[in-house]
Amino acid sequence: MKYIDEFQDPDLARRLLDRIHATVTRPWALMEVCGGQTHTIIRHGIDQLLPDEVELIHGPGCPVCVTPLEVIDKALEIASRPEVIFCSFGDMLRVPGTGRDLFGVRGEGGDVRVVYSPLDALRIAQQNPDRQVVFFGIGFETTAPPNAMTVHQARKLGIRNFSLLVSHVRVPPAIEAIMRSPDCRVQAFLAAGHVCSVMGTGEYPALAERHRVPIVVTGFEPLDILEGVRRTVEQLERGEHTVDNAYPRAVRAEGNPAARAMLDDVFEVTDRAWRGIGVIPRSGWRLAERYREFDAEHRFSVHGIDTVEPAACRAGEVLQGLLKPHQCEAFGTVCTPRTPLGATMVSSEGACAAYYLYRRLDAAPARQEATSVV
Template sequence: MKYLEEFQNPELARGLLADIRATVTRPWALMEVCGGQTHTIIRHGIDQLLPDEVELIHGPGCPVCVTPLEVIDKALEIAARPGVIFCSFGDMLRVPGTDRDLFRVRGEGGDVRVVYSPLDALRIAEQNPQRQVVFFGIGFETTAPPNAMAVHQARKRGIRNFSMLVSHVRVPPAIDAIMNSPDCRVQGFLAAGHVCSVMGTGEYPELAERHRVPIVVTGFEPLDILEGIRLTVRQLERGEHTVENAYARAVRPEGNPAARDMLEDVFEVADRAWRGIGVIPASGWRLSERYRDHDAEYRFDVHSIATCEPARCRSGEVLQGLIKPHQCEAFGTDCTPRTPLGATMVSSEGACAAYYLYRRLGTPAAPREASPVG
């Protein structure tokens, strides 16, 4: 606890804010590409404490939110089949598909179970050899290694009734797609520290140079966020565009070699659709040919599914940073955590959920002299 409290120190936060105010001379728009960072920013009011010249734009940093509707509907169809035990992390159960969610499937008799690790699902498969056990494998580079390990272990141990529905996405191609958008206003990025702790920072220098934007690897506590903003603003004011590591206590340039080796063995890079955004080339992973027997999409033949997005849901614009959640007409009325139109309202890392939870309903900003922590 002491370690975390050190990164929530109000006096240090005020010092970092003062440094940012002293540095900035013109408007800058920065994007965080991590839902955990978004929740820290909104929970502690960091965006409201920054000088008016610094705007924070919330990017597609929530893995649950960017999981495409087609994949959600595939999960729902598989979970409803007789003889299937469908395993998922809890934050996927309320994500709406075209006409229902996993909670509804469970209420209608489907065997849907919440697990805390893909290895839990593998254990369930061992204990139920007569049933097909499917794990819903979603997420960025952070959750991909343990999911890869589960598939690797299933093949190694001959657990043939275990498969995975994969919807893994990669951050660097998303940054590239954001910068290539004609509507892009982003001038600097706060990169997700946990992603870089796995993959390292090797993919970012080329992006920073090509798009001429600073990229600062940032942690998740208030002081982490403020330091990331301070370094990004400093680069922008100097006309620089390099990669800086402000999360050195967890991130090494090479990342985690063992985790990267596991990813390379089990997965292969593929084009991926992002919900509300569209297909981004080379932005995801799928199981490689060697592990195709454990691919639930092939095992259950759910390749072609028709989907229908809610017309009033503007989560795609939220994920691209084009609007803030409270600027959506359905926010807080037709769309609430109890009656969500999109995943951004129900995911624990969704921007809409953060705005709703911390009462950012379009009301005037809090006084800027308030403390962001404590």
């Protein structure tokens, strides 16, 4: 298949669903790692078309959602400074910090700008040599290479008024943390194809073997998800726990060597806090020592941050797969996309946003007859 619409073919979807129904003999709990996959699942009702025995658990795969509150508050403090032009992708502007968000800072007079690439922020720095330009660098392994390349370019060009506020996280340590949790019910993972397109699959075999869980790399269209579920269920039923690449059109075992080389040059692995989860060892990146002058936290020395999460928000439990969004008492009432309590409601990849957008507002509806996913 060559075209996106082929990966939404209802006849092929029915055939995959039939195979899954014919294969499963006992309950299984699968976690999709990526928030983009969660939105595909909820939008197309894939979770309702699967056999009752197959449960899809939503994982912490939304980079906006797991950016820790302390980093959000640091961003707000830096963005409020008159000498700063603060640049970010648009999905971060409404993520709530303690009491306000970046939209609020802009409304108060802060120079907060939406950009579409970190290179846009670097260009703004070139055009405004008398201002400090900060780019909010968040995300998983997919967005880290262009951010690393931008810092590399800033040093090469001698642009000293540019810096990066870094909050990058890594998927494999998160899987490790999930499996070590005493409340874990996950028996297999659907791994994020775009992450593996950068990093490859080299870190996953040890995880699969250590925790005896299948890990199947999948894409983001309905048939990608269903094929990933099919392969995962077949492994579980056979008692196997291997890494399987169901997304070969984008993923190679070695990943993207050029992108990985850039990451190794600019970043170094560090412990990282995840919002609603806590600190996960070696789960993030920070700028390497030779690039430390471009680290916004180092440059602006923000201290005295006192973070306060809304008491009614249970986004942490949603991110850990312990709670479905509609099971939170605040969901759809005091917490909506217009008045979000947590990042999972405002992010375009957040599980709460998916449930609200596609009207999963109450208890899970009854399973539907498998007719179409388009």
